[in-house]
Amino acid sequence: MEKKVQVGFVGLGIMGGAISNNLLKAGHEVIGYDVSHEALAQFVANGGQVAKSPLEVANTTPYLFTSLPTEKVVREVFTGADGICRSQLPNVVMELSTMPLTLKMDMHQAMQGANKYFMDCPVSGTGAQAITGDLIVFASGNKDAFEKVKEIFPSMSKSNYYLGECGNGSKMKYLANLLVGIHNAAAGEVFALASKAGMNLDDVYEVLKDSAGGSKMFAIRGPLMVNNEYDKVTATVNTFMKDLSIISKFAADLNCPTPLFDTTHQLYYSSLNQGFGEEDTAVVCKVLEQMAGVKR
Numbered sequence: 001m002e003k004k005v006q007v008g009f010v011g012l013g014i015m016g017g018a019i020s021n022n023l024l025k026a027g028h029e030v031i032g033y034d035v036s037h038e039a040l041a042q043f044v045a046n047g048g049q050v051a052k053s054p055l056e057v058a059n060t061t062p063y064l065f066t067s068l069p070t071e072k073v074v075r076e077v078f079t080g081a082d083g084i085c086r087s088q089l090p091n092v093v094m095e096l097s098t099m100p101l102t103l104k105m106d107m108h109q110a111m112q113g114a115n116k117y118f119m120d121c122p123v124s125g126t127g128a129q130a131i132t133g134d135l136i137v138f139a140s141g142n143k144d145a146f147e148k149v150k151e152i153f154p155s156m157s158k159s160n161y162y163l164g165e166c167g168n169g170s171k172m173k174y175l176a177n178l179l180v181g182i183h184n185a186a187a188g189e190v191f192a193l194a195s196k197a198g199m200n201l202d203d204v205y206e207v208l209k210d211s212a213g214g215s216k217m218f219a220i221r222g223p224l225m226v227n228n229e230y231d232k233v234t235a236t237v238n239t240f241m242k243d244l245s246i247i248s249k250f251a252a253d254l255n256c257p258t259p260l261f262d263t264t265h266q267l268y269y270s271s272l273n274q275g276f277g278e279e280d281t282a283v284v285c286k287v288l289e290q291m292a293g294v295k296r
Contacts, residue, residue, distance in 0.1 A: 004026075004027045004028055004029075005028055005029070005061075005063060005152065006028070006029045006030075006031065006060070006061040006063070007023055007028050007029070007030050007031070007061060007063050007064070007065065007152060008030070008031050008032070008033075008051075008057040008058060008060060008061045008063065008064035008065065009023070009030055009031070009032040009033075009048075009057070009064065009065045009066075009067075010032070010033050010034070010054045010057055010064065010065070010066045010067075010068070010077055010084075011034060011065075011066050011067035011068045011069070011073075011077075011097075012032055012033075012034040012036070012039040012040065012042070012043050012067075013034070013036070013039060013067065013069065014127040014130070014233070014234075014235075015067050015096065015123070015127055015130050016034070016039075016065070016067030016096075017039055017042060017043065018127060018130035018131045019065065019067065019096070019123075019130055019135075019156045020032055020043060020046070020048060020065070021043075021046045021131075022130075022131075022133050022155060022156045023152070023155050023156055024046050024047045024048060025155075026155035026156075028152070028155060029049070030043075030047075030048045030049065031048070031049045031050075031051050031057050031060050031061060032048045032049070032050060032051065032057070033050070033051045033052070033053060033054055033056070033057050053082035054066075054077045054078075054080075054082055054083055054084050055082040055083060055084065055086055055087055056082075057084075058084040058086075058087030058089060058091050058093075059087045059088055059089060061089075062089045062090060062091050062092060063091070063092055063094075063148070063149055063152065064084065064091055064092070064093045064094065065093075065094050065095075065096055066078075066084075066093060066094070066095045066096065066097065067096045067097055068095075068097045068099075069097075069239070070242075071099060071100065071103050074095075074097065074099060074103060074107065075103075075106075075107075078093075078107045078110055078111070079107075079110050084111075084116070085110050085111060085113075085114040085116065086114075087114075087116075090115060090116060090117075091111075091116045091117070092116070092117040092119060092145045092148055092149050093111065093116065093117070093118055093119065094119045094121040094139070094149060094152075095107065095118065095119065095120055095121060095122075096121055096122060096123050096137075097122065098122050098170070098173055098174075098177065098242075098243045098246065099170070099246070100246050100249070101167055101170050101171070101250065104118075104120045104166065104167055104170050105166065105167055108120065108141070108166045108167075117141060117142050117145035118141060118166065119139060119140070119141035119142070119145055119146065119149070119166070119169075120139075120140045120141055120166045120167055120168070120169040120170050121137050121138065121139045121140070121141075121169050122137075122138050122169050122170055122172075122173035123135045123136065123137050123138070123157065123173075124136040124138065124173065124176045124177075126220060126234035126235050127233065127234040127235060128220060128234040129220070129234075130156075133155075133156055133157060133158060134158055135156065135157040135158065136157060136158065136159050136160065136161070136176075137153050137157045137159070137160035137161070137169075138160075138161060138163055138168075138169035138170075138172040138173050138176075139153070139160055139161065139162050139163060139169055140162070140163045140164055140165060140166050140167060140168040140169035140170075140172075141165070141166040141169075142166070143162070146162050150162070171250075174246065174247045174250050177243050177244070177247055178247055178258065178261050180217055181240070181244060181247075181261060181264050181265065181268070182260050182261060182264050183215040183216070183217035183218065184217045184221055184264075184281055184282065184284060185264040185267050185268075185284050185288075186215070186217075186218075186264075187215070187217055187218040187221055187222055187225060187282075187285070188225060188267075188282065188284040188285030188286075188287070188288050189285075189288055190204070190208065190213075190218075191204065191222070191225045191226065191285050191288075191289075192285060192288035192289045192291075192292050192294060193292070195289055195292070195294045195296060196289075196292050196293075196294055201225075201226040202226060204226075205218075205222045205223065205226050208222075209222060220234065221234070221280070221281070221282035224280055224282040224285075225282050225285040228286070228296060230276070230279040230280045230282055230283040230286065231279060231280070232280060233278070233279070233280045234280055234281075234282075235280065235281050236277065236278050236279065236280065236281070237268060237271045237272050237276050237277050237278070237279055237280075237281055237283060238272070238277040238278060240268060240281045241268055241269075241272055241277075244265050244268060247261065248261075248262075248265065264284075267284045267287055267288070268281070268284065270284075270287050271283050271284055271286075271287050274287065
């Protein structure tokens, strides 16, 4: 594969828009599609070329990324009337979304039936990290297909791992998001406690972010918590609730207890029920402050 290639991208939202922009910055030619006119306008402004459907994208280039919001959209993009499975090319599709394992395997089988390759490649990182390319790709699927596309990943991520058979990428993502959910809630709990104690939150952030108790979530979402800036969205509560539900079912199907995760899950439910669904997930800090009687 040449260093600079033609790449397709279906789904240009918070994550997809940022990732496709990094591919463009790296010099790749990117053909994209999204149902959002606003997302397409930004994509064109970044230098992308617009297609009229997922099928047109797939008929233009053999290498595609998809970053999609719901199970229904995934099925439509892959198996609908204008879906990728109907293309004339032997496509390799790198599916970046966090979705149920059964859905990923259904799409894997559908692509196999169309003589194409489905790569289950969820990414670890927030929307803010996607902008800077600070993502990790959990790639799984056919090894030969991975060899064809692996040189593209450095243009949109800091590292990528090949994890074997299709589905292993999603399993790894569930583990990563379990930790994200807990670490984000733990950061909120720290700032709620610090507020209750009358401490300077800027000091708390600066001192603890590099301490033994620090975490990537503390570093990324700490400033949002300190400044009550939950409208600076890296991932909405609504979106993350979908991910948390997937993890809960994955663990339940394996009869595996997740007591810490289950406890923090309730904080996200509280965030949702208090009307914070479109706020950043860092808003769990505000929920915890309300529980503590803290007003800022």
